[in-house]
Amino acid sequence: MFLKNFIFVFFLALFSASISAQNDSIIKPIELSKKELRKQKKLKKQSIQGTYSPLSPSKAAFYSAIFPGAGQIYNKKYWKAPVVWGALAIPAYYYQINNSDYKRFRNAYRLRKNGLVDEFTVNGVEVVSTETLETAQEQLRENRDFSLLSGIILYILQIVEASVNAHLMQFNTDDSLTIKPTIIQDPIRVDAPVVGLNFKIRF
Template structure:
């Protein structure tokens, strides 16, 4: 019996969601087609805009954001990619320094961390520093690659979302309503108003 009630409630919810769902509308060459009604206002839907934005971002980071006319995002992308690049280059040069010193010391030669015959850094410290710097270098590279891919995805998604109707009539306005009858033990309700 409970199972039948659950199925009945799900069917009613499915029917209600289809009844109140937004109808599809497509802009074709300046003419907006909504169902069987043609409306002359509206922009042109460009199906290639997301792929162009992704291509431009892949060729030169930040260019997809500029293509989407979100000019403020380009310096953010450049800064986000410059930070892991800087750390990669710094960690890589330090890794090479410690690696060279480790190889020289293993062969019994003088390295940059030996001053007047005194070893400033021990052999174990050189080995530990190499491992840490290599891990940091690899992590910086991974972070840079992830940020590079994310900026491509962001440009593509933004180009796709720019083509949606964002009129104020398509909004969701949640509001809290206090129950004035229950003063001693207040209860709070939630209403969601939507218009389309």
């Protein structure tokens, strides 16, 4: 009876030791892998903070929305700011001209309809007919609206350009992404040179 109890206790101790050893062998690698993952995440965050700023595109778009060309200046593309200003100045200039001419013809048309003298009537003679005044109003209004639409489109495009440029500036472009033209001589065909194109992709 004593021998049976001893054998039972012995096997029970061995079984518990093997279970604890298995648990230790399973738990330790998981703990180590978690620590390594944390270290890798910290290193990735540090590297990302140094090269990539997720708020940069939104800042560039915000500055361009407040003042056209400011987003390009924020991206340090200073030469683009005068281009933006010139592009927006053209529709603004034509809008002002068409709007002022439209108001002139509209006032003249109203005065003439009310039997009053307008600026296009000289010494009782109508230099510009009533039909021409009406047609000119329609044409100038269309030109004015087109100038306004062009200015709005250019304003939106410069915001989009600043945001996209801020995105593209943060991509890591190293030597593996460049094109390097080289001349390789063929030892077999020395007399008859052959022109070709070869691409090499390195990972």
